[in-house]
Amino acid sequence: MLEKGSKAPDFELNATPDQKIKLKDFKGKNVILAFYPADWSPVCSDQMALYNEMLNYFSKYDAQILGISVDSVWCHLAFSGDRKLHFPLLADFEPKGEVSKAYGVYDEETGESKRALFVIDNEGEIAWSYLSPTAVNPGADGILDALEEIKKK
Amino acid sequence: MSTLKPSLSDKDHIQASxxxxxxxxxxGDYECPYCGDAYPIVKEIQETFGDQISFAFRNFPLQEAHPFAFPAALAAEAAAVQGKFWEMHDALYDNxxxxxxDIFTELAETIGLDxxxxxxxxxxxxxxxxxxxxFESGVRSGVNGTPSFYVDGTKFDGGVLDLYQMLKESAE
Known part of the structure; x- marks a missing residue:
């Protein structure tokens, strides 16, 4: 898993069937990457629902959150619509798990992303990363602490 | 380990001796079904342990998921202004x-508010x-879903039944 101080690998993933998102697009902003195993499973849903309620806190720190799993864009669309999520879910679908692997958070056994958080600063450097036990929703306090640290710099 | 930030103060609603x-x-969130399930068990914990425990409630409404959670939290806080936070809190979970x-005015009338x-x-x-x-204090304290419980300022890793069990064991 990539740690604090590493350069965040760039990526280009579909957020919707016809919209691609690059990490580079957010240059100058802080970015939160939330890798999670799968749409629809109960714990992830709570985790994404929590982040969905926190978008105004993230924007206070000039930060954009992106969810990433190996689910396809169509699955993400249905999930995101059902839970009324207001941030992009990216499909690490083809080649499967490529971005998760680049960040060192791909679970070869289950074929899913691990539950991991990265806070990337406005210069594209990883400022904080955290690997959560798969069954545990890591909450958001770690993310906010990391954003607070960046702000102090 | 996540801890309660900030600690309880006189701004909080606390049932304590x-x-x-x-x-x-x-x-908690007044519309969250898990909080609704936890509500009678919290009551039972309070009855069982009586004066030994103090119980405080902070609002953590998930507005996107639960359209009435935020207005319900406002209703409880508005009742608190008239010294009836817990009456409204209970009425919200009972209903x-x-x-x-349109339920908030009805409940306010039932519990005798101006x-x-x-x-x-x-x-x-x-x-x-x-x-x-x-809500912000919950986020800062590491709330990752509702209900989340804190015991003596530290996040309790479990649901309300685990909490009940833990209290029983520590009382033995």
């Missing part, structure tokens, strides 16, 4: 199955800020 030795704080926009004042307070900026600041 002076002899309480264990402090329990719940972050969780029929939460709707309705005009209640309506005004429900819409005040101060009450809204109280609910927002509860």
């Amino acid at each position: 002076e002899s309480a030795t264990v402090e329990i704080v719940e972050f 969780q199955h029929r939460l709707a926009e 309705l005009e004042k209640f309506e005004k307070d429900s819409q005040s900026e101060e009450i809204k800020q109280k609910v927002d600041s509860d």
